[in-house]
Amino acid sequence: MQGIWETVKATLKEQMSPSGFHLWIDPLKVEDGPEGELLLACPNPFALRWIKSHYLHLIQQGVQTTLGLVQPVRLVLSPARPRSAVLPPVSQPALPLLTAKSGNGGLNRAFTFDQFVVGASNRLAFQASKALARNDTFYNRILFLTASSGLGKSHLSQAVGNFLAQSAPQRQVLYLTAESFANEMVMALKSGRMSNFKERFRKDCEVLLLEEVQFLSGKEKIQAEVTYTLDTLMAQNKRLVFTSCYLPGEISHLSQELRSRLTGGVITPIGPPDFPTRANILAKKAENRGVRVSAKILEYLAEHVTEDVRRLESALDCLVARSTLLNESFSLQLAQEVLQDLKAVETRLSIPQIQKIVGDYYGINLAELLGRSRQKRLVRARQMALYFSRLYTRKTMMELGRLFQRSHASVVHALQTLERDRQSQPRLAKEIQLLEEKLAQAQIRWGQRASSLHTDA
Numbered sequence: 001m002q003g004i005w006e007t008v009k010a011t012l013k014e015q016m017s018p019s020g021f022h023l024w025i026d027p028l029k030v031e032d033g034p035e036g037e038l039l040l041a042c043p044n045p046f047a048l049r050w051i052k053s054h055y056l057h058l059i060q061q062g063v064q065t066t067l068g069l070v071q072p073v074r075l076v077l078s079p080a081r082p083r084s085a086v087l088p089p090v091s092q093p094a095l096p097l098l099t100a101k102s103g104n105g106g107l108n109r110a111f112t113f114d115q116f117v118v119g120a121s122n123r124l125a126f127q128a129s130k131a132l133a134r135n136d137t138f139y140n141r142i143l144f145l146t147a148s149s150g151l152g153k154s155h156l157s158q159a160v161g162n163f164l165a166q167s168a169p170q171r172q173v174l175y176l177t178a179e180s181f182a183n184e185m186v187m188a189l190k191s192g193r194m195s196n197f198k199e200r201f202r203k204d205c206e207v208l209l210l211e212e213v214q215f216l217s218g219k220e221k222i223q224a225e226v227t228y229t230l231d232t233l234m235a236q237n238k239r240l241v242f243t244s245c246y247l248p249g250e251i252s253h254l255s256q257e258l259r260s261r262l263t264g265g266v267i268t269p270i271g272p273p274d275f276p277t278r279a280n281i282l283a284k285k286a287e288n289r290g291v292r293v294s295a296k297i298l299e300y301l302a303e304h305v306t307e308d309v310r311r312l313e314s315a316l317d318c319l320v321a322r323s324t325l326l327n328e329s330f331s332l333q334l335a336q337e338v339l340q341d342l343k344a345v346e347t348r349l350s351i352p353q354i355q356k357i358v359g360d361y362y363g364i365n366l367a368e369l370l371g372r373s374r375q376k377r378l379v380r381a382r383q384m385a386l387y388f389s390r391l392y393t394r395k396t397m398m399e400l401g402r403l404f405q406r407s408h409a410s411v412v413h414a415l416q417t418l419e420r421d422r423q424s425q426p427r428l429a430k431e432i433q434l435l436e437e438k439l440a441q442a443q444i445r446w447g448q449r450a451s452s453l454h455t456d457a
Helices: 002-015 018-025 045-054 056-067 123-134 153-167 178-191 194-202 220-235 256-262 275-288 295-304 309-326 332-345 351-362 366-370 376-393 397-403 408-424 426-456
Strands: 029-031 038-042 073-077 142-146 173-177 207-211 239-244 266-269
Touching: 002 018, 002 038, 002 056, 018 045, 018 309, 018 332, 038 045, 045 056, 045 073, 045 309, 056 073, 056 426, 123 142, 123 153, 123 239, 123 266, 142 153, 153 173, 153 207, 153 239, 173 178, 178 194, 178 207, 178 220, 194 220, 207 220, 220 239, 220 256, 275 295, 275 309, 295 309, 295 332, 309 332, 351 366, 351 376, 351 426, 366 376, 376 397, 376 408, 376 426, 397 408, 408 426
Parallel strands: 038 073, 142 239, 142 266, 173 207, 207 239
Antiparallel strands: 029 038
């Protein structure tokens, strides 16, 4: 495996910025592992987290190119640390069920109202969540939080649960994703324990926190059970919190009955944080990590990292990691290197580039991609192009509709259909993986050209 890794490193060195390669890739060491698996040891938790988020896909691609086949790559901490630090699977685990009587359970203890940084884009959602948690006068005691990934809707939902676990531990709080609800219902049906399932959700529940309700799209029987459950809880004046990256009206294949329940309270969108909020978020995160970073450096990061809270946190973690690994004090120069490294790996492909890559993959031109034909191959290509455009550019649904000459509803339907199909069709999941690799290669080429232009300037 050592020889394979040296070959992969040589390839990565040509694709990455020198600072990024020497800081993150060069220190990785090959460890003995199961046959057919490349096990790489990271020097510390900072490096493990950063490499997993930003470079693992490049490493996997390099291994595949070297061997001509897909080979598993696993990251662990160096042997000096406990082996339990092995990275978990990439798939997102279902949120666990919480009973407030037993404490905070599976809730993230850091997701509290005190730790949430309030700004113009999230003030309404924050105040509404806090009012519902305190059981203040609240319209129908129903709250629907909607936002793109990384903007704080899950933080606020869990903050409600954490607040109640501390202030009213006798109350039964059920906290889970819509996917977990569906899985538990299926298991109850198979085991003949539906009566127990219904009793827990309809009789024992005082507060229901249901995340990612867009997962219910197209699941008629699950939707019916959720509707009955909500009717029971609403009749008993229980409190309900829903989250989704879509508004209720944007979720396709949702029954009118369930849509009506989801819109029965206050709908509070959360937008991207503005500059003062981003700076305050970084200051809060730095305080939580026990590091002292000057306001000037934090504002510099906040000025350039504008998309979501997770990216802000990653930028700060990278800054702390560089300072720790290189034994250097925090400085603007160090922050500039962080931003340079971020630009080397962040997705900055344009929609025309994505349309071209997807079109070439399916053997169609732009006119066919944007046309109205319902041929299966063309429909799938449009779904793919929309999916990757949404992922890589963070355009709004309205913007995507304009660029793809589609209505807002058509864009939402296409994205949700692809997301649903990829879970049940292994071949489609493989197509998505192959296209991801092509886009990653294009991204690297784009970054190299941008870096060359920057150097020439």
